[in-house]
Amino acid sequence: MTYPDPADEPVPPARPGVRPFLQSGPKHSAGGYTPTGEQPPVEPAQTNTLRPFVITAGRTDGGDPDIGMETQVTVVPGAPPSRFSPEARAIVALLEESPISVAEISARLRLHLGVCQILVGDLRAAGQVDVHVLDNDTPDPETIMRVIRGLRSIS
Amino acid sequence: MDFDPSANRVVGTARIPGGATPKKAPVPVKIIVAGGFGVGKTTTVGAISEISPLTTEAEMTSESVGIDNPGQATMKTTTTIAMDFGVLTIDQTLKLYIFGTPGQTRFAFMWDDLVKGALGALVVVDTNRIDDCYPAVDYFERAGLPFVVGVNTFNGQMGYSLDEVRWALAVREDVPVISYDARFRASVRDALLVVLDQALDKAIKMKS
Numbered sequence: 001m002t003y004p005d006p007a008d009e010p011v012p013p014a015r016p017g018v019r020p021f022l023q024s025g026p027k028h029s030a031g032g033y034t035p036t037g038e039q040p041p042v043e044p045a046q047t048n049t050l051r052p053f054v055i056t057a058g059r060t061d062g063g064d065p066d067i068g069m070e071t072q073v074t075v076v077p078g079a080p081p082s083r084f085s086p087e088a089r090a091i092v093a094l095l096e097e098s099p100i101s102v103a104e105i106s107a108r109l110r111l112h113l114g115v116c117q118i119l120v121g122d123l124r125a126a127g128q129v130d131v132h133v134l135d136n137d138t139p140d141p142e143t144i145m146r147v148i149r150g151l152r153s154i155s
Numbered sequence: 156m157d158f159d160p161s162a163n164r165v166v167g168t169a170r171i172p173g174g175a176t177p178k179k180a181p182v183p184v185k186i187i188v189a190g191g192f193g194v195g196k197t198t199t200v201g202a203i204s205e206i207s208p209l210t211t212e213a214e215m216t217s218e219s220v221g222i223d224n225p226g227q228a229t230m231k232t233t234t235t236i237a238m239d240f241g242v243l244t245i246d247q248t249l250k251l252y253i254f255g256t257p258g259q260t261r262f263a264f265m266w267d268d269l270v271k272g273a274l275g276a277l278v279v280v281d282t283n284r285i286d287d288c289y290p291a292v293d294y295f296e297r298a299g300l301p302f303v304v305g306v307n308t309f310n311g312q313m314g315y316s317l318d319e320v321r322w323a324l325a326v327r328e329d330v331p332v333i334s335y336d337a338r339f340r341a342s343v344r345d346a347l348l349v350v351l352d353q354a355l356d357k358a359i360k361m362k363s
Contacts, residue, residue, distance in 0.1 A: 072180035099180040107209030132180040150245030
């Protein structure tokens with residue numbers, strides 16, 4: 001954790017070794033997977049924009065706001081195989097075991113949360129996965145009672 | 156979806172064993188465990204979770220204003236933060252997620268996403284560094300999220316009484332201030348039950 005010094009350059013120094021990020025790149029892209037090695041060399045001077053995600057072909061936004069950390073994702077049975085990045089295919093493979101949340105995908109595949117949200121959004125748009133968005137944000141008393149009963153039953 | 160799933164099922168049988176019976180996704184609910192570094196958030200999550208706590212990393216961009224140089228324009232900083240979380244399966248259709256989140260002010264921008272749909276929060280306090288939890292208390296008060304202040308009694312010891320902690324935090328009367336031991340599952344369970352009681356109160360009030 002670094003505390004930014006206001007007197008410093010407004011550009012944080014590039015940290016090598018943070019895998020999913022490059023220093024710069026196109027903010028939006030048509031999609032598709034670009035292996036790290038094929039990215040053109042980047043100018044360190046351009047780092048005052050958010051370093052975009054390589055795995056998401058540079059997209060850092062466009063993630064569906066409906067896709068939260070705990071949002072459950074399931075695989076669509078029988079969706080035709082499509083050409084996706086290895087990371088996206090790994091997500092589909094993971095979901096075939098059981099439905100899990102975006103946060104679990106992120107942790108188990110060691111992908112950044114933001115990257116996962118975008119990839120899941122891509123897979124959803126392609127009909128490969130279902131994203132189970134809850135109808136209402138505020139939990140109802142019945143659900144809370146069920147959680148309370150469930151918690152009480154553990155020892 | 157603009158395709159007919161039944162038409163595709165034939166194609167998919169090779170990929171998904173028994174794919175004709177898609178598993179139903181459980182409803183997720185979540186509780187936030189917030190507090191400063193080293194107060195026992197991860198221990199709390201680990202004590203109650205049925206899996207060992209998972210860590211997700213998020214790269215965050217935040218606008219930070221130069222406090223020492225008020226004339227200076229805001230600037231962007233990028234920080235990688237790690238969040239620990241655990242899962243508790245209540246039943247086939249209900250899953251409780253417990254997210255441990257750093258409580259610093261400069262991470263407050265991510266709490267908006269985190270508290271969306273959350274049942275409530277447990278603010279973990281170490282009485283030796285009580286001010287670490289101020290940002291979390293401030294935030295949850297403003298967000299209107301039900302929360303409980305949980306004093307983690309390391310080794311069964313507390314530097315201050317619960318009344319003193321309540322006085323120092325100046326939380327409303329209806330916010331419970333409790334003590335618990337993050338190392339013990341039953342203790343964490345009871346702390347979370349207090350959070351859920353608060354959540355239930357709020358949910359019932361909102362419904363009526």
